[in-house]
Each structure stands twice: as structure tokens, then as C-alpha cells.
Amino acid sequence: MNILKPNLLFPLLLSLLLLSPISCSILRSSADLADSYDFIIVGAGPGGSALSNRLSENPSFSVLLIExxxxxxxxxxxxxxxxCTKLTPNTQxxxxxxxxxQTHLNNRVLPFPRGIGLGGTSAVNCLVYTRGSKQNIDKWAELTNDSSWGWxxxxxxFKKSEKFNFPVDKHNITNQFNPLFHGFDGYIGVSVPxxxxxxxxxxxxxTQLLPSQFPFTVDMNTGDxxxxGWVQALIDQGVRxxxxxxxxxxxxxRPNLDVLLHTRVSRVLPSSGNTFTTVEFSNHNNxxxxxxxxxxxxxxxxxxxTPSILLHSGIGNATTLSSLGIPPLLNLPSVGQNLTDHIGVxxxxxxxxxLTYDTVLRNTSLSTHLLHQWLTTKTGINVDTSExxxxxxRLPSNSTVLRTFGDPAAGNETAHFEFLFQNGLSQFTPSGNYLNIPIGNVSPKSSGSVTINSTDPLSSPLINPNLLSSPIDIHILRHAILTSREFxxxxAWSQYILQDLTNASSVSELDEFIRANAVSFFHPVSTASMSPYGVTEWGVVxxxxxVKGAKGLRIVDASVAPSLxxxxxxxxxxxxxxxAADIIKSAYHTK
Known part of the structure; x- marks a missing residue:
């Protein structure tokens, strides 16, 4: 159910449109393109948008961003x-x-949201800003044998990209973040509630009553x-x-930056030998x-x-590509493999x-008032994400699960699971008020793949995250649910909780609940992973x-992360x- 009725929503939408004009410098037709560009970037998500900005800082570089x-x-x-929860799935x-x-989720077919349009998935996610542990990022340096990818x-x-801004209600945030670990002059807004x-x-x-089990952490983005603790979210003065x-x-x-919208890239093509600098695309279905x-x-x-484009271009597992009738141009078996994602329930x-969000959803007048408050003053509950x-x-250090399966986390100071505390549900319910706790396994051992089964570059790829394929992952989720109940x-919650709607207590009941309800947390990485120079057994870049074995072709997005x-x-x-921007600028002896 929509929060607002259409006749009430229209004036507010109109107000927003008046505040958000479309820039006239964005191209909508390939007829407006220049004859050539130094750099062509495919995809306007976090990787492509940031890179197009940084490369075009150099006025001698001409840059085209295709979305x-x-x-x-x-x-x-x-x-x-x-x-944010209204943005996916099944939307424009x-x-x-x-x-x-998904074999281990009762063969359920799951939605797998990915954003389309300027911003990519950063325009449709639920905004939580977390960097991971120091051990997580140091793992990248270990896997790539390159210290520049370490914490x-x-x-x-991390700090260069960030524009930390103080919350719109102007409350004291002394114990909610550590300024030494944040940037204030970047582009991406980050704030606390x-x-x-x-x-x-x-x-x-x-956290005060049970500090040994649930310690309070001032700032989770320090590497520890x-x-x-308090959520930090991708919000700038109350706006996504x-x-x-x-x-x-x-x-x-900038005269040296063009952005072309509504344009599907189908393949990358060799311009000569193993130099892949030509892009094939269609604009407005032409x-x-x-x-x-x-x-x-x-x-x-x-x-x-990214892996879908590579595979259709003949870059991937040569045997598999040949079986599809796609001439293999570069044999890189890791393309599309090692898809790793968080799973949660x-x-x-x-x-x-x-006093929960459920009450707001049932009251059209209140919803309208709160949305009008956001439009006019950028204050009120709409300025924050869902939690x-x-x-x-983590699981206890003496856990039999860890002794049996080993530790899937990057180290002993890296989380196994995550809780998000939501004051109500994001969907309309006719009655009742609720506490919702999404629980995620954030150090999964399972991995899957992105593959293709068609020669049509515009067909949807086959996405198989292979969730819960590793036995330890369901153990972690089960333990996490039990831990959330202890919380x-x-x-502090005396006389607040009336009923646990999970209706699962035994191991078998919890496992059945997880397999029937768990979903991807939509954080896929590693499908075009980095690996050390000279290594050809695994990795794509x-x-x-x-790209290994290619000239003129790089990848800059989540697919290159060697671990999740x-x-x-x-x-x-x-x-x-x-x-990546500094790496590329350095290659051309510029800053």
C-alpha cells in the first residue's frame, strides 16, 4: 500500500520537481556525442560516477560516461x-x-535488486554506510599481494569520497562518531540519524546492561x-x-565530460589485437x-x-563461451565466478x-504531514533510513561451529553477523505495532556465479549467489537469531515485546524458518576479482x-573486490x- 494517496502526493511531487531541475548538459542521444573520447566509462553507479568526476578534473582528458x-x-x-524500501523490487x-x-532456500527464486539510472544501486539501496573491519580491507592487500589495497x-x-555532515536536528553527536576517521570535503554525504x-x-x-555481550561502539567505521552503535547513512542534510x-x-x-543516458552497452570489442577500447551500444533502441x-x-x-558484458564480448571461460557459440577472445575462467553476497532474514x-512506523503508515494525514515537513524543512522521521x-x-571464540568449519571472517575482529533495529515495518499492516530486526550473515563462506545462456547481449544473465551452500552459513544465521533474542x-525491553512472530525455537524450526524466508542482502562482489600480477589461475584484473591479458580495458566497481x-x-x-582514479592518473603522469 502506498503511503500517500495519489491526489495528496501530486502537489508534493510537483514541489520536488521544481526543486530538482534536470541538468541540460546531460546527453540523451548518441547523435550529440563527440567524435572521440580519451576515456569511455560504462555505468554511472558509485564506481563510474566517481571515476568520471575524478578523471575529468584534468582538463586535458575527455571523458564519456554511458548509463x-x-x-x-x-x-x-x-x-x-x-x-528506500519502496525502490525495489519490480520498479522503474x-x-x-x-x-x-536457490537449492538451499527451498528452491525459491529471489529478487536481486540492482539500480538502473544515474546513481546505479546507490540510488535505490537503504543507505547504510559501513566500511567493514580493518581486517576486511587488509585481506584485499593479502589477496592481491599489493599493500595499496590495505586499510x-x-x-x-574512504575519507576523500566522504562529506560528513551533521544531522538536521543539530543534536550533540560527540558519542556517535569519531571525526578522525571521516572526511568532510568529499562528495558523498554521510550522517548519523x-x-x-x-x-x-x-x-x-x-549496551549498558549487557556491555560484555553487546558493547557500545562510538563509530564502526574506524576499522574496529x-x-x-549509531547508524551512519548516505544522507546529506536529510536527503539521499x-x-x-x-x-x-x-x-x-565541465567541457571535457559528457554523460549519455538511456544507452545499453552490449559488448566491448577489440580495436586491435588484445586492445579492447571499443564499446558497442544502442541508444533509444536504435x-x-x-x-x-x-x-x-x-x-x-x-x-x-560487468561480467555479463565481458562474457558476451568473448572474455571469460573459453570452453563455456564456445559452447554458446560466442567466439572466445580472451580466456579468463574467473569472469562471473566467485559471486559472494550477504544473506539475511x-x-x-x-x-x-x-510509537512505531506502523502507526504512520495507517494514518494518511500524518504521512502527508511528515512528507510535507521533509519537503519544506528537511526535518522529521523521513530524513533517516529504516534504522x-x-x-x-561474532560467534563466541569457543564456538563449536568455528572449531568444526573454521572461521569464515577476515579475522578475529571482524563480524560474523549484523542486526538492524527497525522501529516498525516498512509495509502497511491493518493492525499491530512491530519491532523488526533484519539479521545478516556478513561473513558468508558460500559463493556462486553470474553466467549467460544466450548470445543476446541484452538478455538477463543467470544470477546464482548459491546462498547457504556452505553449511557454516546457516549455523551463523541461527546463532544470530538466538543472539538477537538475548538482546x-x-x-531494557521489559513489558515491550508482546510476541515473537518467528514461531521457531528448535534447531530444525529455526533452519526451516531461515530456508523459507532468507534473502540476499544485495551486496554482491568479486565477479571480476583482483588477483596478484602474474597470477593467471584465478582473478580477472x-x-x-x-583486465588480465588485455590492453586498454579496466574495471572499476564492486566486482573487482577480491573478498566481501x-x-x-x-x-x-x-x-x-x-x-582507481589515482592509479589511472598516475599511468598518464598526471594528478
């Missing part, structure tokens, strides 16, 4: 942080992918992530901050066209789009309160992000893009 979708700047649903802002039947080297890039919720005090009180922030009017006004970059072609189409409780607090926690059984951080992945991709 399959539209501008995405006329949407109230995108811009209002609290409406979503590629509307689904998975293959100490990457922290400046700007409106309080009725469960905030209960969560903080629980374990504990319970997506990678579109890198494409501000002043940036789009016939195929090609354009060649004079320096480099850069894929930033994401963990699903929500547990819901009926609560003794009316004000989260927790990153809300503390005295070298640590400088050049115990974190929501937007922050990592922005840092990857900032690092």
Missing part, C-alpha cells in the same frame, strides 16, 4: 531516505533481476567494527546522497553503434553487469507501543584494475573508485 537508465532526479521515492529504478532457484592505504580514499525513535533509548540501555553527488551541476558543466576510446575503456557496470515482534542503530557481532530479553567485507558495500566501492 543504461535515466537521470533519476525527479523521484520523491529516491530522495526521501525513509522511502530496478533492473528487476531474479536469481536462479592504511585505503582509509584516505537526524530524528529520534522510541526504541533508541532501549537499545542504548541494553564490533559492537552496537547517491553517486549522483559526484555529478553535480558544476561537474557536469541500431548498434560503436565508439573507441583513445586511451581506455572502463567497465563500471557492477557485479552483475528478518525477525519480527509484536510490541506494546503505538537508527545496528550491531556487528531484546534484557531488562590485476591490482591496477587492468562485513559491511554494506557502497562505502568500499567509492574508495575503490577514488583509488
Amino acid at each position: 543504461a537508465g535515466g537521470a533519476n532526479n525527479d523521484s520523491l521515492t529516491i530522495n526521501v531516505p525513509l522511502l 529504478w530496478d533492473w528487476n533481476y531474479t536469481t536462479t532457484p 592504511d592505504s585505503m582509509l584516505p580514499y 537526524g530524528a529520534s525513535r522510541s526504541i533508541d533509548s532501549r537499545i542504548i540501555n541494553t 567494527q564490533l559492537g552496537v 546522497s547517491s553517486s549522483v553527488a559526484y555529478l553535480s551541476p558544476s561537474v557536469l558543466a 541500431s548498434l553503434q560503436t565508439l573507441t576510446a583513445s586511451k581506455e575503456l572502463i567497465l563500471s557496470a557492477g557485479s552483475i553487469g 528478518s525477525t519480527t515482534y509484536l510490541v506494546n507501543s503505538t 537508527n542503530h545496528l550491531a556487528f557481532l 531484546i530479553n534484557s531488562p 590485476d591490482p591496477d584494475l587492468r 567485507p562485513a559491511a554494506h558495500t557502497s562505502a568500499a566501492v567509492y574508495a575503490i573508485a577514488e583509488h
Whole structure:
């Protein structure tokens, strides 16, 4: 059910449109393209948007950014942080992918949201900004044999991308973040909650009552992530901050940057030998066209789009490609493999309160008032995402699960699971008030693949995250559910919880609940992974992000991450893009 009736929503939409003009410098037809560009970037998500900005800082570089979708700047649903759950699946802002039947989830076919349009998935996610542990990022350095991908080297890039801004309610945030680990002059807005919720005090009180089990952590983005703390979210003064922030009017006004919308890239083509600098595309469903970059072609189409383009281009497992009738041009068997994603499940409780979001959803007048408040003052509950607090926690060190299966996390200071504390449900319910706790396995051992079964480059790829294929993953989720119950059984929640709607207590019941309800958390990585220079047995790109065995072709998006951080992945991709920009500029002896 929509929050607002159409006749009430229209005036508010009109107000937003008047505040958000479409930049006239964005191209909508390939007829407007220049004859050539130094760099052609495919995909305007976090990787492509950030990279196009940084490369075009050099006025001697000409840059073209190609995006399959539209501008995405006329949407109230995108811009209002609290409406993030309305953006996917099955919407105009979503590629509307689904998975293959998941064997370990009762053969269910799951939605697999990926954003389309400027901002990519950063325009449709639920905004949580987390970097992972220091161990997570140091693992990248270990896997690539390149220290520049470790925490100490990457922290400046996390900070460079960030524009930390103080919450709109102007409350004291002394114990909610550590300024030493944040940037204030970047493009991507990051903030702590700007409106309080009725469960905030209960969560903080629980950390005080049970500090050994649930320690309070001031800032989870310092590299030390374990504990319970305040959410940091991709929000700039009460408004969603997506990678579109890198494409501000002043940036789009640069004469050396063009952005072409509504354009599907089908393949990358060799311009000579193993030099892949030509892109094949169609604009507004017209016939195929090609354009060649004079320096480099850069894929930033994401963990699903990038391997799909590579495979259709003849870059991948030569045997598999030949069986499909696609001539193999570059044998890289790791293309599309090692898809790694978080998996999670929500547990819901009926609560003794009316101060939850459920009450708002049932009251059209209240919903209208709160949305008008956001439009006019950028204050109120709509300025935040779905939760004000989260927790990153581990299995006990003496856990039989860890002794049996080994530790899948990057180290002993890296989380196994995550809680998000939501004060109500995001969907309309006719009665009741609820506490919802999405629980994620953030150090999964399972991995899957992105493959193709058609020679049509515009057909949807086969997405198989292979969730719960490793036995330890369901053990972690089961333990996480039990741990969340311990959290809300503390005295801080006395007389608040009325009923656990999970209806599962035994091991078999919990496992049945997980297999029937778990979903992807939509943080896929590693489908075009980095590996060390000279290594050909695995990996798709070298640590400088050049495709192995190719010239003129790089990848800059989540697909190159060699392992999945115990974190929501937007922050990592922005840092990857900032690092990539310096790598590329250095290759051409410029800054």
C-alpha cells in the first residue's frame, strides 16, 4: 500500500520537481556525442560516477560516461531516505533481476535488486554506510599481494569520497562518531540519524546492561567494527546522497565530460589485437553503434553487469563461451565466478507501543504531514533510513561451529553477523505495532556465479549467489537469531515485546524458518576479482584494475573486490573508485 494517496502526493511531487531541475548538459542521444573520447566509462553507479568526476578534473582528458537508465532526479521515492524500501523490487529504478532457484532456500527464486539510472544501486539501496573491519580491507592487500589495497592505504580514499555532515536536528553527536576517521570535503554525504525513535533509548540501555555481550561502539567505521552503535547513512542534510553527488551541476558543466543516458552497452570489442577500447551500444533502441576510446575503456557496470558484458564480448571461460557459440577472445575462467553476497532474514515482534512506523503508515494525514515537513524543512522521521542503530557481532571464540568449519571472517575482529533495529515495518499492516530486526550473515563462506545462456547481449544473465551452500552459513544465521533474542530479553525491553512472530525455537524450526524466508542482502562482489600480477589461475584484473591479458580495458566497481567485507558495500566501492582514479592518473603522469 502506498503511503500517500495519489491526489495528496501530486502537489508534493510537483514541489520536488521544481526543486530538482534536470541538468541540460546531460546527453540523451548518441547523435550529440563527440567524435572521440580519451576515456569511455560504462555505468554511472558509485564506481563510474566517481571515476568520471575524478578523471575529468584534468582538463586535458575527455571523458564519456554511458548509463543504461535515466537521470533519476525527479523521484520523491529516491530522495526521501525513509522511502528506500519502496525502490525495489519490480520498479522503474530496478533492473528487476531474479536469481536462479536457490537449492538451499527451498528452491525459491529471489529478487536481486540492482539500480538502473544515474546513481546505479546507490540510488535505490537503504543507505547504510559501513566500511567493514580493518581486517576486511587488509585481506584485499593479502589477496592481491599489493599493500595499496590495505586499510592504511585505503582509509584516505574512504575519507576523500566522504562529506560528513551533521544531522538536521543539530543534536550533540560527540558519542556517535569519531571525526578522525571521516572526511568532510568529499562528495558523498554521510550522517548519523537526524530524528529520534522510541526504541533508541532501549537499545542504548541494553549496551549498558549487557556491555560484555553487546558493547557500545562510538563509530564502526574506524576499522574496529564490533559492537552496537549509531547508524551512519548516505544522507546529506536529510536527503539521499547517491553517486549522483559526484555529478553535480558544476561537474557536469565541465567541457571535457559528457554523460549519455538511456544507452545499453552490449559488448566491448577489440580495436586491435588484445586492445579492447571499443564499446558497442544502442541508444533509444536504435541500431548498434560503436565508439573507441583513445586511451581506455572502463567497465563500471557492477557485479552483475560487468561480467555479463565481458562474457558476451568473448572474455571469460573459453570452453563455456564456445559452447554458446560466442567466439572466445580472451580466456579468463574467473569472469562471473566467485559471486559472494550477504544473506539475511528478518525477525519480527509484536510490541506494546503505538510509537512505531506502523502507526504512520495507517494514518494518511500524518504521512502527508511528515512528507510535507521533509519537503519544506528537511526535518522529521523521513530524513533517516529504516534504522537508527545496528550491531556487528561474532560467534563466541569457543564456538563449536568455528572449531568444526573454521572461521569464515577476515579475522578475529571482524563480524560474523549484523542486526538492524527497525522501529516498525516498512509495509502497511491493518493492525499491530512491530519491532523488526533484519539479521545478516556478513561473513558468508558460500559463493556462486553470474553466467549467460544466450548470445543476446541484452538478455538477463543467470544470477546464482548459491546462498547457504556452505553449511557454516546457516549455523551463523541461527546463532544470530538466538543472539538477537538475548538482546531484546534484557531488562531494557521489559513489558515491550508482546510476541515473537518467528514461531521457531528448535534447531530444525529455526533452519526451516531461515530456508523459507532468507534473502540476499544485495551486496554482491568479486565477479571480476583482483588477483596478484602474474597470477593467471584465478582473478580477472590485476591490482591496477587492468583486465588480465588485455590492453586498454579496466574495471572499476564492486566486482573487482577480491573478498566481501562485513559491511554494506557502497562505502568500499567509492574508495575503490577514488583509488582507481589515482592509479589511472598516475599511468598518464598526471594528478
